[in-house]
Amino acid sequence: MQQQSTEQSDHFWNPYVAGVLLGLALLAAFLIMGWGLGASGAANRIAILAAHTVAPDAVEANAYFRPYVTAEHGVMNDWLVFETLGVFLGGLIGAFSAGRTRLAVRHGARISVRGRLFWALVGGIIMGFAARLARGCTSGQALSGGALLATGSWAFMMMVFVGGYAVAPLIRRQWR
Amino acid sequence: MPLPFYMHDAFSRPVGLVIATLIGCVFGFALERAGFGRATVLTDQFYGDNMRVFKVMFSAIVTAMLGVFVCSGLGILDLSLMRIPTTYLWPQIAGGFLLGVGFIVSGHCPGTAVVGASSGNIDAMVAFFGTVLGTYAFGGVFPWIQDFYNSGEMGILRLPTTFGISETLAVIAVVLMAIGGFFGAEWVEKKLAREDAPADPTNSGAAAPRNRVFGIWSLATAAGAVVLFSGFTFVSRPQAEPELPSISALDLATTLVADPTHYFLLDTRIPPAPPKQRIPGAMVLSAEDPDGAFLADLPPTRELLLYGGDDASTRTDLAERFEGTTLTLRGGYAAFRNEVIAPPEPPRAATPDALEAYRLRSALHAHFTGASAPAPTPMVKPVRVKRARKAEGGC
């Protein structure tokens, strides 16, 4: 049968069930803390910490970064940073218990490993910029703000899909 | 217990960080099981034949939204305490578009990149590194785009307000839209299914678990709507502050002798009473800090005892600043002065209890005033003799 030929490692959960578990984690954050989840916040703070270690003056002179390094708590002493640490650990638990931990580069059939990594970096930079501009990423804005019915978050979410579908045909080579 | 817990000071900020790690674990686990650690699964969304991203995302949104809806309908969750993202329309629209572009180019979004990295996907690690670099790009151009960054500010705006509909209607609309979207997605998947790709049985979502999930949502929506329409609430009005526990001056004095570090003592009188008219070791409120903000810094390893001149002048409102247990002194300093500082009167009736109490008070008096107690023995002896005589007479 078809199912048996699929590797065990490629068996993901039913998307609706996985979504409900995701929603329950988000709900737990709402009910316990009073705010939602995030991910780009941690990347932001890692960046600021690294820059502040290397060039403290430049960071303190920057209008966007200054509030982070002059705050009462350290840059990394933040809810989203610890939550993202948890995301890493949870992902590790999930992947290892399903037999999916393997060093690999996931790419489409028509692109080289090096090309894939190049585009991953470029896309990452765009995402990092976009997440700062929008004050959050798919987790912080679309999921958390969306579930609280925040108007701006819904606008953000729609635009994520618009942006994705608009560019997808242009870089079809990478994935198909 | 009212929700959200943290906003009601149910635990300290560092405990919140531990909760962050635990919730993050569940979040990461769910993302991984959804297949979101893998760029090839995520980007399928944009080529139409596997709509996992849409299904998982909206399932999560609907679930969390219904939970919030039901809890706030029941009155156990205070929505006004929640940190709802402020709407800055233009940067959110531009940021959303760019994030979608970054998503399809890199194959990840920031959160799924972390999960992908944890399962060993090098492209995910690179994408996350890119996200870190993107922050620098933003910080670098920030002075030039600052105005745009703050444009379209609309405060905390929510869909019910934007569309002028009720909360319940908005929730029902989102649930219906999501379920409609799910059926639409499955229809598109079937249409665009690639001939060469093997049918992944978990792709479109096997019907049984899907229908169960939809059923639960419908029930939750109905329950929330009924609750809201009936106006029923578990906790509607703020309850009166419970009175602080109190102890007597003698109990306090005894405890202080046995364990001087048992309490933080705080004299709440302003201006502070002179040192001779305070309980020894008591802190006072200074003019710079009349509301005792420093109490928040005290470790809750001792109990806090508040006292004023008398019951009326004891400021019980300071208790909420302190993290640990707080008590008051019954009768305030007046009681302490009368019962501990003032020299005890020898007992009139010489019952053993009265004698015991007298000895205790003498000892406490001596301890707290430094004065030697009025020698109890000569006073007591005749009393005892008297009692003995009475007993003899009875025989």
Next chain:
Amino acid sequence: MNTLPLEVTSSRVQPHIDPVLHIWCWDVAAYLFLGGIAAGLLVIYAVHTLRKGNSSTFSWPLRFAPLIALSALSLGMAFLFLDLEYKTHVYRFYFTFRPTSPMSWGSWILIVTYPVGILMATGGWSEQQKRAAGARLGSGSIARLLDNTLAFSDRHRATILRLGIAVGCGLGLYTGLLLGTLSARLQWNTAMLGPLFLASGISTGIAFLLLFPLHNDERHELTRWDIAAIGVELTLIGLMLIGFLSGDEAARLAAWNLLGGPVTGEFWSLVIITGLAVPLFLEIVEMRRAGARAFMAPVLVLIGGIALRFILLHAGQATSYDALLSMVGH
């Protein structure tokens, strides 16, 4: 800091009188971490060899574990040396022995560790390994020294290994007791610190070995021990907290530090969850499934090990000061 009353700042808390207020930094934490790894490696090697007998068939990381231990220890001591105020005074430790001073014990244990470690590594070679080493060295005096050492180590193999267990345990305990005897530091004033750092040292030592290519049966065995060591560690941390909670005010302050106070987030997230609970889960899964290899488990154990020492070191130095601040400041 500036809110302290004048009498405190002028008479006590100022750099000319209390120069050591925050002076133990990352270098001491790194020393305690590397010392723990060295202790763990010595104990693991000795116990494993005593159980299996023939150490010449071990994979190379395990066979050279005592030498890896000595390298880690040397690196750690280099960090410690950096921390010393008077570097040229090190020799003075060795002109005296004070039975009540953990530093005195420590410096002598460090001296004993080197010969014992070398003798552990030079025992139990196969004839072929001896010939290969001899061929490389020729027939000079060094080769003769090696021959004699090998022969000596073989003759006293069991004694040396038992001595190795003792030295390893001593070293591991000492890294904790070094802090534990400083009773003025609330966070360190517990007898649990010695055993805790020993258990953590064994666990991190195993984790360090697991990063290298080992034979499958060795990996299996070491992972099983790591699971046990993590279990012991969790128990000891629990006992430590119970001990603090049932103590006097200073001890309760130390407990509160980890149960709601300033370092709670780091302690539970990095040490308990990241460094102990998650690797424990990964290793149990690894044991149950044939062919699975949890590469990240030892990495997390090592992160947890260094976080444990860093956080306790920091908390120990912060508690007394913060307590002083809140008690005296008002």
